[in-house]
Amino acid sequence: xxxxxxxxxxxxxxxxxxxxxxxxxxxxxxxxxxxxxxxxxxxxxxxxxxxxxxxxxxxxxxxxxxxxxxxxxxxxxxxxxxxxxxxxxxxxxxxxxxxxxxxxxxxxxxxxxxxxxxxxxxxxxxxxxxxxxxxxxxxxxxxxxxxxxxxxxxxxxxxxxxxxxxxxxxxxxxxxxxxxxxxxxxxxxxxxxxxxxxxxxxxxxxxxxxxxxxxxxxxxxxxxxxxxxxxxxxxxxxxxxxxxxxxxxxxxxxxxxxxxxxxxxxxxxxxxxxxxxxxxxxxxxxxxxxxxxxxxxx
Amino acid sequence: xxxxxxxxxxxxxxxxxxxxxxxxxxxxxxxxxxxxxxxxxxxxxxxxxxxxxxxxxxxxxxxxxxxxxxxxxxxxxxxxxxxxxxxxxxxxxxxxxxxxxxxxxxxxxxxxxxxxxxxxxxxxxxxxxxxxxxxxxxxxxxxxxxxxxxxxxxxxxxxxxxxxxxxxxxxxxxxxxxxxxxxxxxxxxxxxxxxxxxxxxxxxxxxxxxxxxxxxxxxxxxxxxxxxxxxxxxxxxxxxxxxxxxxxxxxxxxxxxxxxxxxxxxxxxxxxxxxxxxxxxxxxxxxxxxxxxxxxxxxxxxxxxxxxxxxxxxxxxxxxxxxxxxxxxxxxxxxxxxxxxxxxxxxxxxxxxxxxxxxxxxxxxxxxxxxxxxxxxxxxxxxxxxxxxxxxxxxxxxxxxxxxxxxxxxxxxxxx
Amino acid sequence: xxxxxxxxxxxxxxxxxxxxxxxxxxxxxxxxxxxxxxxxxxxxxxxxxxxxxxxxxxxxxxxxxxxxxxxxxxxxxxxxxxxxxxxxxxxxxxxxxxxxxxxxxxxxxxxxxxxxxxxxxxxxxxxxxxxxxxxxxxxxxxxxxxxxxxxxxxxxxxxxxxxxxxxxxxxxxxxxxxxxxxxxxxxxxxxxxxxxxxxxxxxxxxxxxxxxxxxxxxxxxxxxxxxxxxxxxxxxxxxxxxxxxxxxxxxxxxxxxxxxxxxxxxxxxxxxxxxxxxx
Numbered sequence: 001x002x003x004x005x006x007x008x009x010x011x012x013x014x015x016x017x018x019x020x021x022x023x024x025x026x027x028x029x030x031x032x033x034x035x036x037x038x039x040x041x042x043x044x045x046x047x048x049x050x051x052x053x054x055x056x057x058x059x060x061x062x063x064x065x066x067x068x069x070x071x072x073x074x075x076x077x078x079x080x081x082x083x084x085x086x087x088x089x090x091x092x093x094x095x096x097x098x099x100x101x102x103x104x105x106x107x108x109x110x111x112x113x114x115x116x117x118x119x120x121x122x123x124x125x126x127x128x129x130x131x132x133x134x135x136x137x138x139x140x141x142x143x144x145x146x147x148x149x150x151x152x153x154x155x156x157x158x159x160x161x162x163x164x165x166x167x168x169x170x171x172x173x174x175x176x177x178x179x180x181x182x183x184x185x186x187x188x189x190x191x192x193x194x195x196x197x198x199x200x201x202x203x204x205x206x207x208x209x210x211x212x213x214x215x216x217x218x219x220x221x222x223x224x225x226x227x228x229x230x231x232x233x234x235x236x237x238x239x240x241x242x243x244x245x246x247x248x249x250x251x252x253x254x255x256x257x258x259x260x261x262x263x264x265x266x267x268x269x270x271x272x273x274x275x276x277x278x279x280x281x282x283x284x285x286x287x288x289x290x291x292x293x294x295x296x297x298x
Numbered sequence: 299x300x301x302x303x304x305x306x307x308x309x310x311x312x313x314x315x316x317x318x319x320x321x322x323x324x325x326x327x328x329x330x331x332x333x334x335x336x337x338x339x340x341x342x343x344x345x346x347x348x349x350x351x352x353x354x355x356x357x358x359x360x361x362x363x364x365x366x367x368x369x370x371x372x373x374x375x376x377x378x379x380x381x382x383x384x385x386x387x388x389x390x391x392x393x394x395x396x397x398x399x400x401x402x403x404x405x406x407x408x409x410x411x412x413x414x415x416x417x418x419x420x421x422x423x424x425x426x427x428x429x430x431x432x433x434x435x436x437x438x439x440x441x442x443x444x445x446x447x448x449x450x451x452x453x454x455x456x457x458x459x460x461x462x463x464x465x466x467x468x469x470x471x472x473x474x475x476x477x478x479x480x481x482x483x484x485x486x487x488x489x490x491x492x493x494x495x496x497x498x499x500x501x502x503x504x505x506x507x508x509x510x511x512x513x514x515x516x517x518x519x520x521x522x523x524x525x526x527x528x529x530x531x532x533x534x535x536x537x538x539x540x541x542x543x544x545x546x547x548x549x550x551x552x553x554x555x556x557x558x559x560x561x562x563x564x565x566x567x568x569x570x571x572x573x574x575x576x577x578x579x580x581x582x583x584x585x586x587x588x589x590x591x592x593x594x595x596x597x598x599x600x601x602x603x604x605x606x607x608x609x610x611x612x613x614x615x616x617x618x619x620x621x622x623x624x625x626x627x628x629x630x631x632x633x634x635x636x637x638x639x640x641x642x643x644x645x646x647x648x649x650x651x652x653x654x655x656x657x658x659x660x661x662x663x664x665x666x667x668x669x670x671x672x673x674x675x676x677x678x679x680x681x682x683x684x685x686x687x688x689x690x691x692x693x694x695x696x697x698x699x700x701x702x703x704x705x706x707x708x709x710x711x712x713x714x
Numbered sequence: 715x716x717x718x719x720x721x722x723x724x725x726x727x728x729x730x731x732x733x734x735x736x737x738x739x740x741x742x743x744x745x746x747x748x749x750x751x752x753x754x755x756x757x758x759x760x761x762x763x764x765x766x767x768x769x770x771x772x773x774x775x776x777x778x779x780x781x782x783x784x785x786x787x788x789x790x791x792x793x794x795x796x797x798x799x800x801x802x803x804x805x806x807x808x809x810x811x812x813x814x815x816x817x818x819x820x821x822x823x824x825x826x827x828x829x830x831x832x833x834x835x836x837x838x839x840x841x842x843x844x845x846x847x848x849x850x851x852x853x854x855x856x857x858x859x860x861x862x863x864x865x866x867x868x869x870x871x872x873x874x875x876x877x878x879x880x881x882x883x884x885x886x887x888x889x890x891x892x893x894x895x896x897x898x899x900x901x902x903x904x905x906x907x908x909x910x911x912x913x914x915x916x917x918x919x920x921x922x923x924x925x926x927x928x929x930x931x932x933x934x935x936x937x938x939x940x941x942x943x944x945x946x947x948x949x950x951x952x953x954x955x956x957x958x959x960x961x962x963x964x965x966x967x968x969x970x971x972x973x974x975x976x977x978x979x980x981x982x983x984x985x986x987x988x989x990x991x992x993x
Contacts (some may be wrong), residue, residue, distance in 0.1 A: 015896075019811035020823065022804045023867055030845065030864045031830045037841035038833060048379045048840060049400050095739075098732050103725040113979050114972055115736045118743045121968040123925040123943040125950070126960060130746050133957075136548070137539035138477070138557070138760040140745060154477075159543035161694065174742070182917055183873065186910035190880055220876050227828070228869055235834040238927065245488025248542035249690045260836050264372050265680040267396050269840070276837035283832030284825070291825045332935075337948050363935050366947035372839075376932055380844045382852060477760060547955045551758040566953045574755040 035280070041273035048269045060274035069250060070258065077254045080169050080240075081233045085226055087173040092180025093222075097214075099181070100188045113185075120178035128242035131171045132158065158244050161251040168240055168252045175239065180225055187221040188214070227290045231283045255279050326356075327612050329619060332363040332377075333388030334370050335602055335636070343635050351622045358615050368489075371679075378402030378607070385610040386619055389603040391673030392491075392682075394424050394432045399676070403605040406430040409617040420624060421643040424603060424674050434601035435623055436638035438564045439663045440495055441597070442586065443571075446579045448478060448559040457583045461500075461527055464560070464586040468536040471559035480536035482558045483528070484544035485690065490682040494672050495546065495598060496562050497689065500524035502596035502669035503585040509671050514710035516685075516703045523588070525689070525699050532693050542690055554578060564600065565659050566637050572653060582655050584662045596669030597662065601641070639663060676713050684709040750774070750961035757957045773962035782937055786945040787967065793855055793941065794923040797862040801870050801919045802912055804863070809874030810900050814883065831868045835928055843932055857933040858941070862923040870915045877911035878904060913978050924971065942967050 017024075042060055044053035064070055099113050119127075134140050135157035145151045157167040195213050204212070215222075237256040240246065246257040255275065263272035336344045348360050363384055365373055371393055377383035378400055387403070397403045407429045410417060417423070424432040444457050452470035456463070468480025485492040501508060506520035515521070531537055538558050540548075550567050552558045554575045562585060571578060584595040604623065606616045622628055630645035639660065640647055649657050672678045685706045692702035749757050750773050752766040777783050811817075812824065842861075851857040885907075886899035894902070905912070927943040934940060946963050949956040 013817065016811040016815035016817040016820075019807045019815075023808040023827070023871065024823075026804070026860065026864055026867065027827065027830060030842070030860055034838045034841040034845060035830060035833055038837055041841075048375070049396070051401065095735055098728055098735065101728050103721060103728050104732075108729075110976060110979060112732050112736060114976055115740045117972070117975055118740055118968075120921055121924075121971045122743075122964050123927060123946060125927060125943060125946055126746075126964040129950075129955075129957070129960060130742055132543075132548075133749070133757065134742060134745060136758075138552075138758065140762045143760065143762050154539045156540045156543065159540040164543070174738070178739075179918060179921075182914045186877075186914040189910045190877070220879065221873075224872050224876055228872065231828070231832050235832070237834060237836060241488060244543055245486055245490075247487030247687070247690065249687055249694065249696075256834050256836070259834055261680070261683070263837060264375065265683060266677055267375075267400070272837050276833050279834060280829065280832045284829040287825050287828040287832075290828065291821050294824075330935075334952060338951055338953070361936075364937070364948070365931065366944065366950060367952040368947065368950060369931055373932065376840050376843050379840050380847045382843075382847055382935075546953065547950070550954060551755065554755050555758050555760070557760070564953060570954050574753065 038273045039277055041270050042277050044270045046268060046270045047273075049267050053270070060271045061278070064271060064274055064278065069253065072250055073253050073255055073258045076165060076250075076252060077234060077256075079165065080172065080236075080252075080254060081230055083169045084172050084176060084233045084236075085229045088177045088180050088229055089222065089226060091173065091177040092184055093218075095177070095181045096184040096188060097210075099185060116181060117178045119175050120182075122175075124175075124238035125242055127171065127175050128239055131167075131174075132243055135167055159248055161248055164244055164248055164251045168243055171243060172233065172236060172239055176229070176233075180229075183221060183225055184218060187218050191217045223290070223293070227286055230286055234282065235279060326359050327615050328359045328361055329386060329612060329616055330361050330363055330384035331386040331388075331619065332365065332370075332373070332384035333602075334365060334367040335388055336362055336364040338367075339635055344632075347623075347628060347632060350628070351619060354622070355615075355618060358618065360619060374402060375400065378609070381609055383607040383609060385607055385612055385616045387605050387607060389432045389605045391424055391432065391434070391601055391603055391670065392494075392675070392678035394603070394605070394674050395426060395676045395678065397605070398426050398431050401608055403431050404608045404610070404613060406433065406606065406617075406620075409606065409613060412614070413617055413621065415617075415621060419626070419642055419644055421641050422668070426674060432603040432605045433620065433624060434603050434641045435629070436633045436636050436641055437599045437601050437668065438566050438636075438638045439597050439599045439659060439668070440499065440562055440564045441582045441584060441659055441662060443553060443561050443563045443567075444581050444583065445553065445556060445559050446581055448556065452559070457581060458560070458586050459583065460586050460589045460591075462589050465527075465531065465534070465536075468531060468560060469534060472534075472536045474535075478557055478559065479538035480559045481531060482538040482544070482549050482552055482561045483532075483541045484546055484549045485541055485686055486543050486545045487683060487686055487690075489545055490679065490686040491546070492544075493682040493685050493689070494670065495564070495600075497528060497685075498524070498671070499562055499585045499596070499598045499669075500527055502598055502671070504587040504591040505593050505596055505667075507671060513714055514681075514707055516707040516710065522699060522703060525692070525703065529693060529699060541693075553580075562598070565656065568653050568655050568659075569637055580655075582659050582662070584666060595662070595666035597666040599668045599670055601673075602636070602638070681710055681713065746961045747965055750958050750965055752958055754955075754957050773956075773958040774966070776959060777963055777966060783945055783963070785938060786940055786942045789855075789939065790924055790942040790967070791970070793858045793862070794920045796855070796859050797866065797923040798916050798920045800859065801863050801866045802916055805867055805870035805874050805915065806900070806905065806912075808867075808871045809878050810896075810904070812871065812875040813878035814886070814896075827868045827871060831865065839928065839932060842929075846933055852933065853935050853939055855939070858923075858930060861929050861933065862919075862926060865926070866919040866922050869918060873911060873915050874908065877908045881907055909981050913981050917975065917978075920971070920974075924967075 041047045043055055043057060045056045047053045095116050099109055099116065137154035137156050141157065142154055155163065157163050191214065196209055199209050199213060235256045236254070237260060240252055240254055240257055241260065244252045246253040246261070259272050259275040262268045262275060345362065348362060352359060370388065374383060374387055374397060378397070383402060420433060422434050423430040424434065448471050449457070449467060452467070454467045454470055458464035458467045471478060471480040483492065483496050485496070498508060501520050501524040507515065508521050509515055538552055549561055550563060550570065553561050554571050556578060571580065584597065587595060604620055606613055606620065610616050623632065624642050626642050626645045629640045629642035630647055633640040633645065633647045634652070637656070647660070649660060672682065675681060688702045688706045691697050692699060748764060751769050751771070752763070753768055753770070756763055756766055756768070812820065846852055846857050851860070881904060885903050889899040889903055890896065925943060927947065930941045931944050942963065946960050949960045949963070
């Protein structure tokens with residue numbers, strides 16, 4: 001049972017793979033195989049609906065990339081993803097700093113931590129339902145805005161082209177920041193107190209401590225999370241689908257809803273696969289940059 | 299350690315596969331029946347009917363698999379693609395064409411012939427290329443619901459029956475200060491069936507059509523006048539706010555809360571409205587027709603349909619279940635508990651214990667003819683969706699009615 | 715200005731900011747909570763009501779007296795807990811490898827692990843489903859457990875690698891010089907220090923498994939195997955929603971999760987002292 005690396009070079013070279021083997025087995029069987037199948041699908045005229053699919057090369061890709069609705073989709077997805085990631089980060093960092101404040105009693109902190117983590121514990125369907133109710137023209141949000149005299153008409157937050165994309169992004173920010181907050185909270189615990197004490201001796205104020213100690217110390221976590229969040233947000237589906245269905249008039253159409261409609265509304269499974277592969281390529285690009293960056297840091 | 303891990307993993311997989319090896323039942327055949335009806339009906343009611351079937355057919359057991367309605371379609375597609383589809387499935391008319399194309403559901407005409415079934419007792423069958431693939435088990439008619447208090451409060455005595463009357467009533471009812479609207483139009487793109495339930499009925503009610511010889515015909519004068527009419531309602535500001543993101547389930551809550559004077563709605567909602575707001579005073583009537591129209595009214599309907607899986611190993615037994623559900627007594631019972639109208643031509647719903655509005659509705663239904671041109675069309679949901687997108691653009695003022703219809707027609711033609 | 719006044723002012727500012735943040739974070743959930751006690755029609759009332767005149771626990775009653783729905787909760791807890799434990803176990807091993815070894819395929823594998831999660835699940839659904847059927851896992855807990863592990867492992871591995879990277883190698887080398895094995899070093903030194911990280915990863919894993927809908931629906935078929943998100947979706951009927959019951963079901967579902975969090979978050983503070991050991 002000993003894994004202590006033996007001098008034998010083969011054993012030594014294999015050790016890291018031994019530790020990785022359970023992950024690899026799962027990932028290869030359950031993730032790589034289906035992905036390869038999907039990539040395969042994307043080169044046929046149509047699968048699942050057709051008994052005898054015909055190989056057509058990259059025609060599906062050409063069709064999608066020249067679809068004018070697809071361009072709108074890219075814009076929406078970029079806006080949605082970048083805003084979500086940026087605000088997740090800002091809000092997550094702010095809240096985790098506040099919750100980590102030594103000025104507060106431990107019980108106070110515990111209570112606030114539980115409140116702040118609330119948006120995270122609900123399934124997408126219920127978040128969508130809840131916000132649809134609140135942002136309904138006759139909902140509580142309009143009611144408060146009316147009372148405080150900010151508006152006097154019924155704003156259709158999710159039903160108007162002008163506001164729907166912002167509203168959906170807002171909901172996604174709300175539902176996603178606790179994930180950052182919790183991870184950063186854990187990260188903050190790892191920063192040695194000595195660093196801060198040393199800085200205090202040098203006469204650093206809190207802003208300086210934040211900029212020169214906290215941020216650099218958290219940077220690896222922040223970068224990893226931002227990259228993963230980009231990948232996840234890019235394919236966020238349920239929340240958008242159940243709040244707006246991509247509407248009104250494609251105002252909130254994202255790569256994910258676009259892909260879904262290709263698959264289960266038009267039954268063009270091959271085109272949907274191509275669209276999925278396009279998303280995969282984007283993400284691989286991100287992952288590539290991330291890994292390169294990591295290498296540079298090492 | 300690696301060995302251990304791998305062997306743990308392997309034994310997990312093995313164990314799991316042992317646990318899932320199907321138990322081979324000797325004699326009784328088990329039919330899987332996946333549908334979304336069971337949760338829609340009073341608790342235990344559907345199971346009771348099925349128990350009756352099992353009693354009559356010893357040797358056949360029925361396992362009811364119920365899923366959320368909104369995901370039923372995906373489940374059938376995925377099930378058919380992987381060979382795990384249930385023997386008998388609940389269907390919506392809008393899906394039939396695509397499932398036939400996928401080879402998911404079987405030709406019922408052949409099964410009926412084999413069983414020597416008398417087809418004349420079926421009120422309707424959904425056919426493609428001359429063969430039946432879906433049988434509507436019960437039908438939900440959609441009529442005009444009117445809030446009587448709002449109507450009379452606005453000084454309107456009679457339930458509108460023509461477009462002009464409807465327009466005037468909607469205008470009179472609308473009161474922005476009191477937050478009351480004349481009509482409500484749910485056309486969310488998530489579930490674009492508002493096009494089927496709330497827009498097209500303006501054409502269907504007057505016996506008009508959006509199809510010609512099995513091909514889309516959106517450019518005809520009748521569809522145009524219907525769309526222009528809805529546009530005029532929208533421009534007059536009589537439609538409740540939030541239309542572009544509203545779903546059927548929101549529509550009924552707005553009406554129940556007394557904020558909407560009139561809506562097109564399924565009769566399945568009568569009991570729901572009564573239960574959720576017992577004080578609401580409302581009536582049902584046929585959808586308004588063109589002013590000059592005197593013929594039979596088209597009544598929009600939707601069905602709970604039934605079909606049999608192509609990959610079922612027990613098609614004959616599956617047919618027995620369908621036959622049972624379509625038999626006169628059982629079908630009438632099911633229709634009664636579902637607040638729907640029966641799919642068996644000879645069955646009559648037992649309206650004695652129902653809300654009096656159901657008898658009114660049944661009279662309207664019988665005086666008219668059922669209309670829903672989306673049933674059986676290819677990618678029907680997508681047709682509604684592409685129509686909906688253009689429709690929203692038009693309502694929002696980005697294009698004229700003519701441009702809208704031309705765009706929608708072009709999008710539809712691609713699918714035929 | 716004395717130091718205490720400064721501290722007090724700072725404390726007041728922090729509390730005010732926390733309260734503002736709490737409204738943003740908590741109000742929607744409070745609203746959900748209030749709605750769970752209302753009759754369905756009142757949820758749509760305008761002007762909105764806060765505490766209903768017809769306050770009732772009916773929604774909760776109808777969930778808690780329904781054995782099928784109780785089963786949804788048990789399934790969800792079982793699957794999510796198993797996934798959390800297995801994911802933590804497997805990811806710690808992988809992270810250790812990524813953090814403490816140099817090997818040929820390191821970058822490639824790392825990139826692969828990150829990017830495989832990039833395909834939208836909806837397009838993977840059908841091939842994945844076929845695979846599960848072929849492996850004879852259809853309608854079993856293992857189908858869900860393996861699926862969620864595959865979904866959560868990438869993040870877990872990346873994060874645990876990150877935490878291990880912040881810990882100096884001398885720590886585990888000290889154990890190994892004393893004659894301990896690598897596993898002993900991992901178990902005795904790295905894992906205890908990384909508890910805050912493991913808890914945040916565990917939380918994430920649990921929430922992912924807890925909230926997943928699409929695969930839970932497709933990979934199971936019988937009512938005994940269904941999870942809470944499916945139960946919630948089942949309340950969204952063809953013609954109408956049971957708004958208050960959906961709300962009540964989510965509230966009931968989240969309570970144990972929040973209690974767990976309340977219990978585990980104290981480790982954030984304990985972890986702090988452990989983290990300072992390293993310098």
